[in-house]
Amino acid sequence: MSEDPAPKTDFWAVMGIGHQDAHEENGQQQDPANHLGRRDAEEETAVASSAGQAPAGTALPPPEPAANDTSPPEQDAWAAMFSEENGAPPTGTEGPAQPGTAGTAVPTAKAPVHAAPGPEAAGQAGPAGPEAAGPDEPVPDGSAANDPAGTAAALPPDPTWVAAEQLEASIRPRLTQLWLQLLTEHAGGDAAMGRRIYQVMDGLHLMGELCEDQSISEVHVHGTRVTVVGPSGTREVPGFSSQATARRAIEAVKARRDAMRVTVTELDGSVVVRRAHNATPSAADLVASGILTEDLVSRVREALDRVQAVTITGPAARIVMRAFAPLVPEGSRVFAGPQAVLPPGCLAAAGPLDADYVIGVRPGVVAEEMAAAGQLGALIANPQTRFRAAVRLLVSGRSTAPGAVTIEGSPVIPA
Incomplete structure (x- = not known):
């Protein structure tokens, strides 16, 4: 039998250092000098932790998540442990595991969320314009949608429209007379014919002339035949040229019954137009x-x-x-x-x-x-x-x- 080989000297054991401290999770062996420097750093970290500070270049352990915090961890949250100079690992790279916990993900702190700059910062470096307005602030573009209270100064009215309104108000009382004068001229100076032309254009036709006669209290229209009733009795007058003309005249009277102060009633195929207050004799x-x-x-x-x-x-x-x-x-x-x-x-x-x-x-x-x-x-x-x-x-x-x-x-x- 061959004798057992001479026992090997465990260098790390002689130095008082365990194997788990000498190796990283990926199994790579560190340099002894660097390992000694790491122990010094760990001692410095322990002292700083008792004082509530972190040594330079060393990140504090991540805070414990709150009991009601259900937000998912950020994929690149552990990248915040790296400085901007060294850069952060690409997205999806797992962070280093702690010694003795190979294959176990290390709980990491959430990435810091930077608050939006306040109004002072926006006034110094932010863009000037609609982009600088807050979400609840109207855009100062002068539109009615952003000025519900009507505080924005409105444009003055067009002076020509104001002049047109004034002219219309002065012409309206004389409008009928102006029409009659014009139609009388076209009728060769016949005022009665000019008035009848006006009644035809106005849509009332014969009904307009009969309703103007205060001695007539009722007008009965049956087809094209017309009968009037008044203090002097009942008599038939020349009627309409066609039933279509009579119907248009009746519809015109219905549309103006309130202004003409008449009532319109249909009885057995006849239409009766009666004054609301008949002109009865005193x-x-x-x-x-x-x-x-x-x-x-x-x-x-x-x-x-x-x-x-x-x-x-x-x-x-x-x-x-x-x-x-x-x-x-x-x-x-x-x-x-x-x-x-x-x-x-x-x-x-x-x-x-x-x-x-x-x-x-x-x-x-x-x-x-x-x-x-x-x-x-x-x-x-x-x-x-x-x-x-x-x-x-x-x-x-x-x-x-x-x-x-x-x-x-x-x-x-x-x-």
Whole structure:
């Protein structure tokens, strides 16, 4: 047997240094002199750590991650341990492992995050312009989107538009007259023809001329035929040239019904255009035409002054009732029934229970019963019930053309 070779001298053991300190993780052997320098550096690090400082060129161990810190570690976080002069290893390179922990990744500190420069720094070196504005600050470009409060100075209006507005305001009151003058010249000086041309251009056609006639209270259009109703009765007038023309005129009246103060109703293929406040004759007009007498008007006025009832019966009772309405004393509260008009200076009442007078064609049984009981004054045409009134009148003639008005029996007016 061969003898065991002479025991080898463990140089590192004699020096008091373990093998794990002599080698790096990759197994490369360090120079003894460098190893001694490393021990000195480790002793210096221990002293500095107890004092809260780090020796020059030595990085402090990474801080322990917080309990609620779930952010992933940066891939190149350990590159912060290197100085800018030596450069950082490329992305994806693993950092060195600690001795005795081969193959185990070393927890590293997160890369330092540099805060954005404040307004002072931006004013010194930052770009001047929209890029320098903060995320919540409007860009000072003067646009309406960045000036919601309207603090930016607006451009002054164009003087020509201001002049145009002033000219339009001065021309508008005379615009119709200017048109009529121009059309009359084209009609060879015929003013009536010029006005009719204007009505055709305005879309109203024949309806415009008929609605201007205050003696006409209703216009009935059936196809191209036209019939008018007024105090003088009912008569047919020359109609439209075609149904299309008539329809256009009716649509023009509908579009302006409020301004023309008319109502438009379609009944059995006919279109009825009625004034909202029919131009009915007054009591003085009926006296002048011989329909009423001064004595009869005085009797009706006296009854209304005493807050009593007056009834009118007959086809044209509505016309006579409206003619007597202004005889109601001013300041009275009036319940206006069907086809009634509120007398001048009177107030409208919502119902007969809070009214002083009731006016209308068949205003209702309640109003008529209150008038019969003397609880309010009344001016009723064609009442639903026959009740005792202070004055009862009978009207002859048609609905649009009243005849003679007489008193039925003797008026019941106390002395």
